Amino acid sequence: MIMINVGIIGCGSIGVKRHIAEYEENENVKLVAFCDPVIERAEAQQKIYGGDSYESYKDLLMDSNVDAVSVCTPNYMHAEISIAALEAGKHVLCEKPMGVAMDEMDRMIEAERKSGKQLMVGHNQRLIKEHQVARDYINEGRLGKIYSFRTAFGHPGPEDWSVDGKDSWFFKKDEAVMGAMGDLGVHKADLMRYLLGEEVLDVGGFISKEAKEFSDVDDNAVCILRTESNIVGTLQASWSFYGEEDNSTVIYGEKGVLSLLADSEHSFIFTGRDGEVVKENYGGIQTNDEAGQKKKSLVMDAFITALVNEERVPVTAEDAKKSVEIILNALESDRTKKIITGE
Template identity: 80%
Template sequence: MINVGIIGCGSIGVKRHIAEYEENDNVKLTAFCDRVVSRAEAQQKIYGGKSYEKYQDLLEDDSVDAVSVTVPNHLHAEISIAALKAGKHVLCEKPMGLSTEEMDRMIAAEKESGRQLMIGHNQRLIKEHQVARDYVATGKLGKVYAFRTTFGHPGPEEWSVDGKESWFFKEDEAGMGAMGDLGVHKADLIRYILDEEIVEVGGLISKEAKSFSDVDDNAVCILRTASNAVGTLQASWSFYGLEDNSTTIYGEKGVLHLLGDEKHSFVFTGRDGTVVQENYGGIQTNDEEGQAKKSFVMDAFIEALVMDERVPVTADDAKKSVEIILAAFESDRTKKIMMEE
């Protein structure tokens, strides 16, 4: 049994992490922390254990084996490092960090602690994307020439516990907006499906959709992989009316269309006329129906701990996805294409 503490009892902490841990037979929820302590106390009344206002106090609880860090982005590194030093395994929400220096310190803390740090990228854990990775790896798609990947929805004000007053829209707490919330997921996904790194990044980033926000709400990036495949990545908080979480991969033997068809979440259209259509269940979304779907992140984290195996989304790997997003911001600032050093 893994005793888990939750640091951050907002919408993501409650609706994603706590809800899925509660369904895992290998987990006991034992501690809850939030700077608005009433939120932690509300969860403690439901699940038992202890509630805390300060994360430092929770980390002193020797009964806690692992923690989920679901706090504003600017605290990811600080709290994850403190938790690792306290001997806890850590599942940290994305983006992993807001700078290379932060992420390097997180990686160093993990190595020094002997504990594990996993980053909450759920896109690579759903079957549609795992099968797509297999199509690329086994040559069913042939050489990949191009891709496009999109993640857009109306924005966190639709579901955040604080609405328009949420930390998501405050630059000093979020660091980045739609790119850190959605774009980093798709950067991670493209790297996962193609199993190669991005070597060139161009970014066009704007703040036009939300007058109450300090951070980016729309971005389009141009990416080039090590094998010279080129594509686009779009992240948006202005897809009002219809969420889009689709990815398309174009190869010499056909096209993969993922999460873009209402009936079939996985579609392969072959150059030879072959059509494969499957529905593997899709991905968790922020609407009521989508919330009922599992993200598999918590289960994957706990399974790795129980089996004493390496977590499936390591900090070293997740850092590379954030670096793509940081490069896109730098490209937008300098009006230049960023190249891998």
């Protein structure tokens, strides 16, 4: 059996509750190294799983026993650490958003190319069955021409989930750079590109900071998107849904409507114009609440499967960069009060 020795860079909530928890269940993974600037957090994981603990990511990257790393740090460090890891000969799974600026994402892509290793970005939305079946429906023409969509991702915010609560890096402009848009909006941007199979050209963003008085970053956004084939839709990202989490997407076509993660009983609903109705429950998606945490994100398994089988990772850096670009354009649109138009 092929074993991949994995190191975790960043032992906060995302690193522990998602990456470590899912790697630990993967028979092809051995957790061998843990890093966090709060060294006690790394040492706590070392006591559970063995291996080594580090305060500096640079020291972990010098560990020849590490084959691959997960980068679970504040957003502004994603590019710096991922590039260093690739240059050190490690495969990389980087949390989203891939980066916070176009030039640094270009450097990440170039570092991967030169290294001969793989860089994957942790977009889980495209991996769940509801969204994969929906993509098949669209590709098979069961919706006909797609006219419009609406997609949303909203919950109460990361303060009750992050290990640092309201003091978390999520709310600090110099560390997160983007708030709800980088945390949630980029997931939905990636999803719509995946489902529709085309790029977003025009972006209008309406973005605010009203819900978190202790935060430096955006917490609410509604964006208008137009794709290559003139599909228009809305994307909403919010840290102010103080109730049930919303992770829904609805797609409208000439032959019917797809409703994804929008119904409490059926996570997949197709309503055909001809009267056909398909209702399924494929299990839904991972959430931040206790029940939702028990579901796998599927990201870690997909990353390891690609490495073991020597296949291309399912969410490449080139692909993930385009999803971040939508979010950056939305932020620029809000700043300039103009529609940002792509090529």
